[in-house]
Amino acid sequence: TxxxxxxxxxxxxxxxxxxxxxxxxxxxxxxxxxxxxxxxxxxxxxxxxxxxxxxxxxxxxxxxxxxxxxxxxxxxxxxxxxxxxxxxxxxxxxxxKALSTSINLTGVSSTDTYINASEKSNAVLSGDLIGVQATVDKIEFYTVTANDVLTLVPDLTITNVVVNSNKHWSQNLSNIEFVDGVTYKARIYLKSGNTEINQYSDAVTFDTSPATLTINAVSTDDKINLS
CATH class of the missing domain: 2.60.40.1220 (Immunoglobulin-like)
Structure with missing residues (x-):
């Protein structure tokens, strides 16, 4: 179904x-x-x-x-x-569901799971809440390893997330100090009365450094020949 x-x-x-x-x-x-x-x-x-x-x-x-x-x-x-x-x-x-949220990442390409340097300035995490008097209590960020082990990054926790009258919330990511080359997931904590739940976003990797070119000499005189 x-x-x-x-x-x-x-x-x-x-x-x-x-x-x-x-x-x-x-x-x-x-x-x-x-x-x-x-x-x-x-x-x-x-x-x-x-x-x-x-x-x-x-x-x-x-x-x-x-x-x-x-x-x-x-x-x-x-x-x-x-x-x-x-x-x-x-x-x-x-x-x-008594309490839930959609989770969207806008301002970035939808064709990959990376955020580059230009996209980071426009990246916004947002969603629409379901639930009576639902609020977003906080947003935590976790690093994600290749085998999907999550580790909390305490310094990146966001509180006081604003929810408007249409139950829409959003958080700009441009000023958050994500580490280049690291993959993260967001964990959104929701409250409605005495009900509390949390949901994870999809993983995304911050890749804000340009590729660099390294030339290795192939002869002992440190010169590149045509062969």
Whole structure:
């Protein structure tokens, strides 16, 4: 099952179609791995243009879920039936977590796992929180060895991370003294009431020194010949 979204227990379920839609009546079902959790009349959902918003009657517990909806419950404006949504076909699955964050590294190339000298000045670690009154307590940085052993670097710990009204947090990395040639992971500590968890970022290597050219002489007179 592929997760389309990570939501909190109070989230609405929002499904986008490629054109404006309407409904012919019917139900949407929420299932977990074992059984049906809830049946929601499509008439109790909201349609705005090409967006279907489903509001579960009850808050969902932590876990993995998917939707079921028969073909024809939703149609386009001409009356053509939208395909059925099932566990195996046209799947729409989601995961509910009480507290979590996305973790993004922006301002750098997305094609490799390195940060070079010019990228470091623009590098920003950020994310969007899920959780009631969720906060970022601190961010720690760990060095990572080739066999994935993590070692905390205490001097790099960041506190007082600002979270805005949209539950978005960000931290500029330009002024942090990372060691050239070393690989790091960030560990983000989250709080929501009495709940505390932490999540790791992907590993990234800081390579801020340019390559240098070394010429080795091949003869005893310290001169380079053409052979």
């Amino acid at each position: 592929q997760v389309n979204a990570i939501l909190n227990s109070e989230s609405d379920l929002t499904i986008s179609f490629n054109e404006n839609i309407k409904t012919q009546g019917g139900n949407v079902e929420i299932w977990n791995a074992n059984s049906k959790v809830e049946t929601i009349a499509i008439s109790n959902s909201d349609i705005n243009g090409n967006i279907l918003t489903i509001n579960p009657t009850n808050d969902l517990p932590e876990g993995s879920f998917y939707l079921k909806m028969a073909s024809g419950v939703i149609t386009d404006m001409a009356g053509n039936d939208a395909a059925a949504i099932t566990k195996d076909n046209n799947q729409w699955a989601f995961e509910v």
